[in-house]
Amino acid sequence: MKLRLSLTGLLAMLVAISTQATTLKLSPDIDLLVLDGHKISGSLLKGAEGLELERGQHQFLFRVEKNLQKGPQQNEIWLSAPMIVTFTTVHARSVAIQLPSLTSPSLRKAFNKNADFQLVDEKGTLIESQRDRLNTAGSIDFEQAMVIYNLKGNVASVARFARQPKPGAAANGSPDDLASSQHPGGRLLYLWYQQVDSATRQRFMVLMQALRTS
Known part of the structure; x- marks a missing residue:
């Protein structure tokens, strides 16, 4: 299938997805690392207050990055262990991570140790979830670590998020290619891409890769 023949339909599909989304709210203390098996780029999240997720099952890996004031002019950054949460959204318009008090070393x-956090919706109602901590054993490749975790059938594992793209399946192009496209739909998609949130951009890139390799 040629990419240029699918641009208009792709745009319609992505717009439809956006209208049925759930917002994952991100507080300044939350460092999102992996979402649904894919590494999240820090540059995409810069300044973002939330991500739009399709309704359904999701899994993400995050850690808490907290600025601790040790003295009048002395600060220390505390990083929690990487935490995993798996949940399913059906009717919730938004999902937020509710952290416990982390004001003392014993609480941190x-x-x-216990992955003591909760997910709540826009009404403050608890969302059922499976929570765990990731034992990285010194690994810094969080995406690969989550592949291994999901293959082991752990408490918060989701087997389908362990699937990896085949070698060479990545697209060679980029969203900027749309700006120079001769197809009117390509230029429209480029303008749309500049305005949507990072999660929708990532879904768009996954679809672009699928179209280019089909």
């Missing part, structure tokens, strides 16, 4: 140690 307990958080790292």
